[in-house]
Amino acid sequence: MNASLKSVSRSRSGSTQIHGRASAHEGVLEMPGEMSLYHGGKLTGVHIAWRFVGPADAPVVCALGGISANRRVCTTEEPKNSWWGQIAGAGCALDSDRFRVLSFDYLGASGDTTGPVEGVAFPNISSYDQAAVLLALVDHLNIQSLRAIAGGSYGGMVALAFGERYPERVSQLLVIGASDRAHPMATAWRTVQRRIVRFGLECGKSKEGLQLARALAMSTYRSSEEFAARFGGPATQGEEGFAFPVEDYLFSRGADYAAKTRPEAFLCLSESIDLHRVDASRIFVPTAAVAIREDQLVPLADVRTMVARLPSGRLHEISSVYGHDAFLKECEQLRPIFNAALGNAAAGSPE
Amino acid sequence: MNASLKSVSRSRSGSTQIHGRASAHEGVLEMPGEMSLYHGGKLTGVHIAWRFVGPADAPVVCALGGISANRRVCTTEEPKNSWWGQIAGAGCALDSDRFRVLSFDYLGASGDTTGPVEGVAFPNISSYDQAAVLLALVDHLNIQSLRAIAGGSYGGMVALAFGERYPERVSQLLVIGASDRAHPMATAWRTVQRRIVRFGLECGKSKEGLQLARALAMSTYRSSEEFAARFGGPATQGEEGFAFPVEDYLFSRGADYAAKTRPEAFLCLSESIDLHRVDASRIFVPTAAVAIREDQLVPLADVRTMVARLPSGRLHEISSVYGHDAFLKECEQLRPIFNAALGNAAAGSPE
Numbered sequence: 269m270n271a272s273l274k275s276v277s278r279s280r281s282g283s284t285q286i287h288g289r290a291s292a293h294e295g296v297l298e299m300p301g302e303m304s305l306y307h308g309g310k311l312t313g314v315h316i317a318w319r320f321v322g323p324a325d326a327p328v329v330c331a332l333g334g335i336s337a338n339r340r341v342c343t344t345e346e347p348k349n350s351w352w353g354q355i356a357g358a359g360c361a362l363d364s365d366r367f368r369v370l371s372f373d374y375l376g377a378s379g380d381t382t383g384p385v386e387g388v389a390f391p392n393i394s395s396y397d398q399a400a401v402l403l404a405l406v407d408h409l410n411i412q413s414l415r416a417i418a419g420g421s422y423g424g425m426v427a428l429a430f431g432e433r434y435p436e437r438v439s440q441l442l443v444i445g446a447s448d449r450a451h452p453m454a455t456a457w458r459t460v461q462r463r464i465v466r467f468g469l470e471c472g473k474s475k476e477g478l479q480l481a482r483a484l485a486m487s488t489y490r491s492s493e494e495f496a497a498r499f500g501g502p503a504t505q506g507e508e509g510f511a512f513p514v515e516d517y518l519f520s521r522g523a524d525y526a527a528k529t530r531p532e533a534f535l536c537l538s539e540s541i542d543l544h545r546v547d548a549s550r551i552f553v554p555t556a557a558v559a560i561r562e563d564q565l566v567p568l569a570d571v572r573t574m575v576a577r578l579p580s581g582r583l584h585e586i587s588s589v590y591g592h593d594a595f596l597k598e599c600e601q602l603r604p605i606f607n608a609a610l611g612n613a614a615a616g617s618p619e
Numbered sequence: 620m621n622a623s624l625k626s627v628s629r630s631r632s633g634s635t636q637i638h639g640r641a642s643a644h645e646g647v648l649e650m651p652g653e654m655s656l657y658h659g660g661k662l663t664g665v666h667i668a669w670r671f672v673g674p675a676d677a678p679v680v681c682a683l684g685g686i687s688a689n690r691r692v693c694t695t696e697e698p699k700n701s702w703w704g705q706i707a708g709a710g711c712a713l714d715s716d717r718f719r720v721l722s723f724d725y726l727g728a729s730g731d732t733t734g735p736v737e738g739v740a741f742p743n744i745s746s747y748d749q750a751a752v753l754l755a756l757v758d759h760l761n762i763q764s765l766r767a768i769a770g771g772s773y774g775g776m777v778a779l780a781f782g783e784r785y786p787e788r789v790s791q792l793l794v795i796g797a798s799d800r801a802h803p804m805a806t807a808w809r810t811v812q813r814r815i816v817r818f819g820l821e822c823g824k825s826k827e828g829l830q831l832a833r834a835l836a837m838s839t840y841r842s843s844e845e846f847a848a849r850f851g852g853p854a855t856q857g858e859e860g861f862a863f864p865v866e867d868y869l870f871s872r873g874a875d876y877a878a879k880t881r882p883e884a885f886l887c888l889s890e891s892i893d894l895h896r897v898d899a900s901r902i903f904v905p906t907a908a909v910a911i912r913e914d915q916l917v918p919l920a921d922v923r924t925m926v927a928r929l930p931s932g933r934l935h936e937i938s939s940v941y942g943h944d945a946f947l948k949e950c951e952q953l954r955p956i957f958n959a960a961l962g963n964a965a966a967g968s969p970e
Contacts, residue, residue: 457838
């Protein structure tokens with residue numbers, strides 16, 4: 269691909285050292301010409317912010333997360349800015365001493381990749397479009413073939429889309445809490461979230477709308493059991509009426525999210541999840557699919573059905589009080605699954 | 620109780636005949652003096668709209684439903700206005716030929732009982748307050764003791780509150796999809812609904828807010844399996860973007876609800892559910908509790924825990940794709956449970 273590389277050197281803290289042998293390297297790919305989108309429409313001047321962590325000579329694993337994730341996968345000097353810090357990093361299930369971890373800010377998101385401008389709607393983005401962006405990155409970075417794509421939630425959907433389209437460019441998919449299509453109950457909850465955000469935009473109160481939508485989303489990410497254990501206490505009566513323990517949690521998390529996310533970006537990626545549909549029978553890349561029994565958004569039954577259609581699929585069932593969020597939290601349960609899927613390749617092994 | 624009866628004769632359609640031997644009789648109880656509320660505050664001039672269906676000499680069963688239910692329990696000449704038409708009526712699980720079915724419009728609701736005026740907040744109402752209203756009705760109608768209270772959802776909570784407070788006035792509780800307290804996950808969803816409604820009120824768009832809240836509520840009433848079967852089709856692309864099958868369902872039901880419900884009434888009763896806390900170990904009335912395995916709002920585990928604490932409780936577990944709404948739909952599964960709980964008493968048996 270004829271793309272120019274603007275490598276952005278990391279100057280903050282004067283170091284790119286993370287842990288062990290891992291070091292970070294970032295850049296921005298400016299894609300030439302037009303990008304045709306799966307659901308119709310085109311984008312021009314697309315730029316993709318990407319990031320590597322790990323030894324330069326190690327096999328490359330692309331790590332992709334939920335719609336609020338970004339290119340900062342591993343624990344860094346800013347742990348709060350790293351969304352997969354419990355799973356990926358030196359000595360972790362996805363070991364950044366053994367693999368070079370690649371990621372990018374999603375198209376249509378709130379990061380440094382091309383996304384919506386405030387107040388302007390962005391075209392519909394497909395998981396196939398994110399896969400096309402990743403292909404451009406893989407070309408640009410001269411990676412013959414990815415050792416794997418490890419994706420949780422929306423990232424799992426993008427992994428499946430990439431595997432269907434570009435099987436020669438990836439050896440293994442590891443998909444956690446994602447399926448070949450969204451479940452209608454999950455679509456129901458996200459539809460309500462998007463309507464709340466649009467309602468907020470109409471009323472000139474976009475932050476409040478986004479806070480409300482994220483509060484609802486938070487209730488779908490964990491299990492009923494976890495909420496029972498954490499928030500079983502009685503309501504407290506204040507001057508403005510009763511407040512419930514779970515309410516404080518949901519709305520403070522909602523406010524955090526609304527402070528750093530553009531409403532239009534949320535709308536774009538939330539809808540991208542619900543529009544995701546891949547043909548599992550045409551994904552020939554070996555695929556390890558992890559289903560969480562307590563996942564309210566991606567039920568075990570859906571992952572089972574998908575795996576039965578995959579030509580080379582393997583199902584791993586785990587249990588977790590974290591529900592859908594298990595992909596962010598269950599380090600010890602995911603470690604053997606990562607080991608089995610990624611093999612014992614160490615830094616320096618051929619890709 | 621020193622209360623005056625204004626019996627309202629039913630003139631519409633010129634008949635009070637329903638089915639079989641059942642006939643309807645309605646009235647309004649005007650409660651004298653002040654009513655002290657469980658969560659603080661008082662109400663004066665409270666009036667309660669009640670309704671009887673069934674033979675005058677039959678044992679009385681009080682039937683209570685969810686927060687959108689009202690006194691019109693059984694199928695009438697206006698079937699759409701009857702919320703328990705599949706369960707209660709002539710020949711149904713709750714047989715209005717064998718029992719006289721009593722109900723009332725909830726305090727704080729949108730019916731003909733005292734409730735909020737538009738634009739004015741109403742005090743917090745407890746399930747104990749609804750039980751006190753029912754006690755006033757039982758006194759007023761000269762019922763020595765109810766044969767049973769059969770309650771689904773919020774109505775089950777009111778039944779439990781009545782059983783704890785006034786055990787000498789009821790022989791049996793039949794509680795479906797309700798427990799001694801709300802589950803924090805269900806509280807999470809209702810909290811978001813109330814915040815949406817308040818957001819709509821702040822923005823001067825109360826109907827839109829209530830429609831959104833009800834759309835969310837609808838997604839919690841059924842099971843994931845039912846949504847998968849009904850709404851698994853792809854999105855359709857229109858001029859305003861994509862629409863999902865489940866979205867059309869949720870928002871048309873939301874609009875119906877918003878057209879007939881006062882936002883302040885929704886806020887009052889929704890919060891009443893989350894504030895509900897009874898002491899199961901002090902409910903000595905024999906209690907049959909029906910748990911629906913697919914109920915997202917009232918998990919089986921919570922009903923089991925409650926029944927273990929009830930001095931005289933019996934658990935019935937059922938499965939239903941209707942989830943929480945099974946109390947409205949599962950006629951054949953509920954019939955033997957009603958028969959066991961209500962006994963074989965026919966019209967004319969002593970109460």
